[in-house]
Amino acid sequence: MKWFKHHCSEKDSEVMARIEAEFGFEGVGRYWRILEIVGSQMMPDKNWAEFPTKFWQSSLRFSPKKLQNFLGFLAEFSNLTIEFSQKSIRVDVRNCLGIQDNWVRGRKKNSGVTPEKLRSKDKDIE
Numbered sequence: 001m002k003w004f005k006h007h008c009s010e011k012d013s014e015v016m017a018r019i020e021a022e023f024g025f026e027g028v029g030r031y032w033r034i035l036e037i038v039g040s041q042m043m044p045d046k047n048w049a050e051f052p053t054k055f056w057q058s059s060l061r062f063s064p065k066k067l068q069n070f071l072g073f074l075a076e077f078s079n080l081t082i083e084f085s086q087k088s089i090r091v092d093v094r095n096c097l098g099i100q101d102n103w104v105r106g107r108k109k110n111s112g113v114t115p116e117k118l119r120s121k122d123k124d125i126e
Helices: 008-012 014-041 053-060 064-077 102-110
Strands: 048-052 080-084 088-093
Touching: 008 014, 014 048, 014 053, 014 064, 014 088, 048 053, 053 064, 053 088, 064 080
Parallel strands: none
Antiparallel strands: 048 088, 080 088
């Protein structure tokens, strides 16, 4: 995915208010960085990114303990599902369908998978 949409009023959402109260503007920036990382890996059938823990530490500039604290917070209060394994972390964006760009939608369209229900043709409406 090359870009994703978000509402201009997102800054006023409960999630952003909680992140800012707990982690300041740095936390808000790190949240958007996570969405950028997941977005860069997104495909028509993939709305998650899994990388080694060290990658997430480096990308978000967190110590191991602060990273776990931050991601645990996001798992509780945001639209992200976080899975920790021994050496990697998987971040899943639950409602990614609404933020996909046209490139991903085009890939879905050409994949043969119908992303939405199609309306049936009604002969009375013409």
